[in-house]
Amino acid sequence: xxxxxxxxxxxxxxxxxxxxxxxxxxxxxxxxxxxxxxxxxxxxxxxxxxxxxxxxxxxxxxxxxxxxxxxxxxxxxxxxxxxxxxxxxxxxxxxxxxxxxxxxxxxxxxxxxxxxxxxxxxxxxxxxxxxxxxxxxxxxxxxxxxxxxxxxxxxxxxxxxxxxxxxxxxxxxxxxxxxxxxxxxxxxxxxxxxxxxxxxxxxxxxxxxxxxxxxxxxxxxxxxxxxxxxxxxxxxxxxxxxxxxxxxxxxxxxxxxxxxxxxxxxxxxxxxxxxxxxxxxxxxxxxxxxxxxxxxxxxxxxxxxxxxxxxxxxxxxxxxxxxxxxxxxxxxxxxxxxxxxxxxxxxxxxxxxxxxx
Ligand SMILES: C[S@@+](CC[C@H](N)C(=O)[O-])C[C@H]1O[C@@H](n2cnc3c(N)ncnc32)[C@H](O)[C@@H]1O
Numbered sequence: 001x002x003x004x005x006x007x008x009x010x011x012x013x014x015x016x017x018x019x020x021x022x023x024x025x026x027x028x029x030x031x032x033x034x035x036x037x038x039x040x041x042x043x044x045x046x047x048x049x050x051x052x053x054x055x056x057x058x059x060x061x062x063x064x065x066x067x068x069x070x071x072x073x074x075x076x077x078x079x080x081x082x083x084x085x086x087x088x089x090x091x092x093x094x095x096x097x098x099x100x101x102x103x104x105x106x107x108x109x110x111x112x113x114x115x116x117x118x119x120x121x122x123x124x125x126x127x128x129x130x131x132x133x134x135x136x137x138x139x140x141x142x143x144x145x146x147x148x149x150x151x152x153x154x155x156x157x158x159x160x161x162x163x164x165x166x167x168x169x170x171x172x173x174x175x176x177x178x179x180x181x182x183x184x185x186x187x188x189x190x191x192x193x194x195x196x197x198x199x200x201x202x203x204x205x206x207x208x209x210x211x212x213x214x215x216x217x218x219x220x221x222x223x224x225x226x227x228x229x230x231x232x233x234x235x236x237x238x239x240x241x242x243x244x245x246x247x248x249x250x251x252x253x254x255x256x257x258x259x260x261x262x263x264x265x266x267x268x269x270x271x272x273x274x275x276x277x278x279x280x281x282x283x284x285x286x287x288x289x290x291x292x293x294x295x296x297x298x299x300x301x302x303x304x305x306x307x308x309x310x311x312x313x314x315x316x317x318x319x320x321x322x323x324x325x326x327x328x329x330x331x332x333x334x335x336x337x338x339x340x341x342x343x344x345x346x347x348x349x350x351x352x353x354x355x356x357x
Contacts, residue, residue: 008211008234011155011264012113013126015094020121022091027052031059038086039063045091046124050104053124056090088123095119099127107134109154130154143191145169146198148224150189153216157268158189164251164296164349165191167329171351172199177292178246181205185237185250185279188268190217190230192249192296197226201247205231207239210264237282244288250279251296256308276310277318284320284356293321293354298331303347311352321354 023037027048034056037044046053061083068079093100096118097111109130114120133154140149141158145165152158159165172195179201184193187206196204208214214234221227233239257270283293301308315323331347 008215010113010153010212010215011210012109013122013130015114015117016091016121017117017119022121025052025056031055032063035060035063035086038089039067039082041089043089043091043121045093045121046101048102050092050099050101052101053090053092053127057087057124060086060090084125087125090124091121092124092127093119093121105131105134107131108137109134113154143194146191146194148194150191150194150220151216151223152189153212153219155212155264156189156210156216157213157265159191161331163329163331164298164351165195167327167349167351168192168195168249168294168296169199171294171325171327171353172196175199175247175292177290178288181243181245182247182249183207183238183241183243183245183286185248186252186268187217187232188213188251190220192251193217193221193230194224194226196247196249197229201229203229203231205233205241205243205245207233207235207237207241209234209236209267212264237279238286241286244286244291246288246291247294248283248287248291249294249296250283252276252279254298254300255304256301256306271310276314280314280318280320287356289356291355292324295350295352295354297350297352299328299346299348299350311350315354320357322357323352324355325351325353327351 020043022043022045023034024047025034025044034044038060044056064079064082064086068075068082094110097114107127107130137151137153140151142149143162143165145162150158181203182196182201184196184204184206187193187208190206193204193206206217211234214232218232221230221232233241252275253267253269253271255270257272261267261270261272287293295311297311314321328348328350331349
């Protein structure tokens with residue numbers, strides 16, 4: 001591990017530590033009467049029960065829907081933007097890393113992410129995000145194919161379906177090339193790096209532009225006993241490292257961004273147009289002569305009606321790599337209980353193996 005990883009400060013929701021004017025919301029009040037304060041730009045403080053925050057948000061949704069009736073794309077986008085703004089003015093007080101409302105969940109992130117702040121205000125939606133992430137962190141996520149549990153750090157992408165891991169596993173089990181070292185671009189919660197190490201790679205370098213991913217995976221790697229073989233570096237793509245690898249793997253974001261990307265999880269899902277050309281250009285420099293470049297991808301963009309396929313673009317126009325193998329696998333729904341329309345029916349994950357031309 002390098003110094004830089006010890007010095008990383010995690011990304012976390014903004015808090016208010018200065019004095020600000022707030023309107024109090026008490027349990028006996030009618031949530032319908034407070035939402036105009038939020039919509040008009042005033043801060044509202046939940047004083048009694050955690051549940052009051054949920055009630056106010058519910059009313060806020062209803063109220064804003066009445067003002068944003070248009071069902072078209074722009075109308076819905078405006079509604080979401082208005083909800084985001086107004087809901088973030090709904091606040092809860094935190095003292096000594098505990099919520100100052102009754103029947104509130106314990107959220108360990110409040111101490112881990114804000115060790116020095118003993119008293120502050122935080123928005124209710126941010127608390128909900130922290131709470132849900134804390135539950136995952138506590139409970140952990142069983143990754144069957146790795147025969148281990150991971151505990152994802154706040155703000156880090158983690159897989160909820162495992163088809164791409166199965167596909168990679170199938171390929172890795174047959175791989176007979178050198179296993180001196182590998183590079184895992186966009187390491188996230190570490191699953192592909194752990195897979196490489198379990199399959200006999202001597203050393204792996206994992207990079208990510210998300211600080212929380214590097215912080216969390218560093219901790220997990222220590223806990224799981226991988227840290228002497230796994231180096232983690234915060235940075236863009238190859239993070240300016242100067243090594244060449246026998247294998248490079250990248251499970252990139254699968255959808256092209258049509259909005260300005262925020263730091264963190266957003267960049268796990270959406271990519272900017274220049275991401276893939278930059279990746280292939282750098283991969284050319286970092287792949288050993290007889291090395292393999294693996295991309296895990298999906299036809300999700302096609303399924304939802306987009307035509308972009310940055311990997312095919314590279315094959316057709318890049319002039320850097322040739323395709324050695326292509327494998328695909330149908331995606332299993334994450335839960336039998338999903339009521340969502342079955343548009344994932346035709347979704348497939350893809351594994352592409354490239355070698356130098
Ligand atoms: C789909 S997630 C995959 C995470 C993990 N490898 C897995 O398979 O579960 C994509 C990851 O790539 C990271 N990422 C996105 N753009 C990046 C870039 N330019 N350089 C390095 N990592 C990037 C994201 O932060 C995210 O952790």
